[in-house]
């Protein structure tokens with residue numbers, strides 16, 4: 001399969017929360033890419049930082065949050081740095097989110113119909129939308145180049161800062177040698193920043209020239225469109241009025257109606273009217289499987305069942321034609337049959353609209369039917385990531401093994417092995433592998449040092465010292481092995497049949 005475009009990229013994200021007890025280190029250096037059209041599942045126990053990660057993307061973190069590092073790149077913009085206005089546009093427009101509890105994302109005292117049409121009516125200027133569409137590709141190309149440049153320079157700067165601060169911690173202070181070393185590195189950084197800027201600015205300048213040209217053309221096109229529809233409208237109106245002058249009785253009434261229609265028609269060409277927003281809303285309500293949408297349009301959230309409410313929330317997320325859909329445990333509050341229906345709905349919509357999807361859950365059982373790729377999160381870090389097949393058939397991190405052992409058995413519905421112990425207190429996260437004290441595979445080094453990501457394949461990485469060449473060979477738990485064997489057998493039977 002050809003390499004797909006990256007639509008969203010989270011790099012070295014660090015999120016802390018100020019609390020009376022100290023700083024909660026909720027997200028600790030999280031990086032991942034979301035590819036066009038894929039579903040990336042983020043799994044992990046309660047408190048592992050899944051929601052904080054998705055809220056950081058949506059820009060809806062609590063007030064006591066501190067984003068202490070990293071960036072979130074979407075279409076060449078660092079979402080952590082864009083202006084509020086820009087962010088609002090992206091959030092409302094291109095990235096949609098579905099929450100765990102549908103009630104909390106619906107306004108209880110506003111009719112469903114109004115809630116669904118709201119976002120459409122906010123961005124209702126068709127001429128503006130047309131212009132944005134026309135320049136979008138070139139604008140992204142230009143902004144991506146600038147973002148790449150800034151990220152490269154930032155990353156280098158951070159490396160330098162970390163190096164210097166590590167060095168300064170040394171007992172007895174800096175030696176003359178250290179000072180010279182630092183100076184040299186600072187100079188090297190300066191040179192690097194300069195040459196990176198030169199390299200990218202050349203590219204950026206020519207892309208900007210293309211963009212300016214495109215923008216001119218787009219403006220002209222929009223102007224032409226507006227002039228054309230306005231001229232047509234005027235012509236129609238004067239024709240109708242002329243006929244009205246010679247008409248009387250029912251014919252005149254008919255013409256008056258035509259005139260009204262033409263006025264609405266004209267308005268529709270320039271902006272999205274309430275009527276059109278409603279028509280679209282009803283269409284989307286049908287798409288997400290809400291029966292009798294005309295009747296439902298005028299009802300309040302409390303008149304809907306849990307499953308139907310979640311469908312409404314999905315409908316709202318879809319009205320703005322998002323490119324990315326973030327689903328944060330969208331089925332946890334629902335019972336099992338409804339859960340399956342909502343998952344099916346999300347899968348169908350995702351495919352039909354070619355959305356890129358981040359799907360968050362604590363339940364690996366759900367992941368199997370949804371994910372192209374899986375990121376396993378523990379104590380604010382991604383400890384393993386890979387394709388769905390790699391995580392299910394070739395897991396490497398002891399925490400992933402533990403999660404796999406705890407998936408309820410399909411037949412007995414019982415959890416086979418609960419994960420022993422509890423996640424760490426994130427005010428004092430452990431020094432090394434945070435899972436060490438719950439893992440029977442832990443080695444000395446696990447308590448001392450953070451494991452790096454070891455490469456298992458081009459698409460599969462795990463942060464566990466067990467993958468170090470010096471580590472003793474260990475086998476994954478029997479139960480996990482057994483499950484993999486059974487599901488592989490089932491797969492091959494299915495293929496035979």
Ligand SMILES: Nc1ncnc2c1ncn2[C@@H]1O[C@H](COP(=O)(O)OP(=O)(O)OP(=O)(O)O)[C@@H](O)[C@H]1O
Pocket residue numbers: 017018019024025026044045046047048049050051052053062063064065362426
């Ligand atoms: N506003 C806040 N102030 C302090 N700590 C917070 C705040 N929000 C989240 N946290 C902490 O950040 C950590 C990660 O929380 P997060 O909500 O991301 O977990 P999660 O993985 O989504 O878990 P769950 O499966 O329960 O939804 C937790 O320790 C949580 O207590």
Ligand SMILES: [Mg+2]
Pocket residue numbers: 050051052328329
């Ligand atoms: Mg959560």
